[in-house]
Amino acid sequence: VNIAYHANNPAVGMALEKDVGKYKLFTSDVGLFVTLAFRDKNYVENIIYNKLLSDKLEANLGYVYENAVAQMLVANGHKLYFYTHYSEEKHRNDIEIDFIISNNSKLKYKMFPIEVKSGKRYTTNSLTRFKEKYKARIGEAYIIHPRNLLIKEDILCIPPYMTICL
Numbered sequence: 001v002n003i004a005y006h007a008n009n010p011a012v013g014m015a016l017e018k019d020v021g022k023y024k025l026f027t028s029d030v031g032l033f034v035t036l037a038f039r040d041k042n043y044v045e046n047i048i049y050n051k052l053l054s055d056k057l058e059a060n061l062g063y064v065y066e067n068a069v070a071q072m073l074v075a076n077g078h079k080l081y082f083y084t085h086y087s088e089e090k091h092r093n094d095i096e097i098d099f100i101i102s103n104n105s106k107l108k109y110k111m112f113p114i115e116v117k118s119g120k121r122y123t124t125n126s127l128t129r130f131k132e133k134y135k136a137r138i139g140e141a142y143i144i145h146p147r148n149l150l151i152k153e154d155i156l157c158i159p160p161y162m163t164i165c166l
Contacts, residue, residue: 002026002070004080010100010111011137014081024082026070033067062118065160066098069116069144072163073099083113083130095129101166103139110139112166117145124153142166 006022007014027033070080078101085095099114111134115127124143131138131154143157150157158165 002028002074002080004070004082004099007081007083007100010081010083011134013109014100014102014111015079018081024080026067026080028071028074030064030068030071034064037064060118062116065118065144065146066116068160069099069114069163072160073101073114073166076164076166078166085129085133095126095133097126097130109137111137112139112142114142114144114166117143120145120147124155127155128153 002025004024004026005014005018005020007017008019009017027036073080081100083095083097083100084093086092087094097113098116101112101114103110103112113127113130115124122143122145127141127143131141141155143152143155144160144163145157146159147157148159149162
């Protein structure tokens, strides 16, 4: 598995402020993950993959996208971190960032928040709030989505196959 740790205070360094008791696990084999995720369905394996590839699988595929992105980031040498901020007044998380990677610089530490979206319609509220909170440390913000490359509200939105370029 690939482990993503919660970054309690990403502004000072994610490895320094990671919470080892708060983490997400991602399988290192996306194909195996899909097979296991849908094994209780009445699908033959080939039908699952045909429906998945033709965008006709009746499921929220956000977790499949996140798992694939985690695998690509790790393959590219990144350590995985994520961030959430709980709002006491709203009684829920008001910021949820799927992944944060860093440039590993000792002189000019920058972090790059990444949101993964499986649908074609989505909002950027969480990423925008994160950018406002940590603006001095943000290098670039990314959304990985199933559409073409575009820039939306000063956020670079890339298709999943470009993840390896990060």
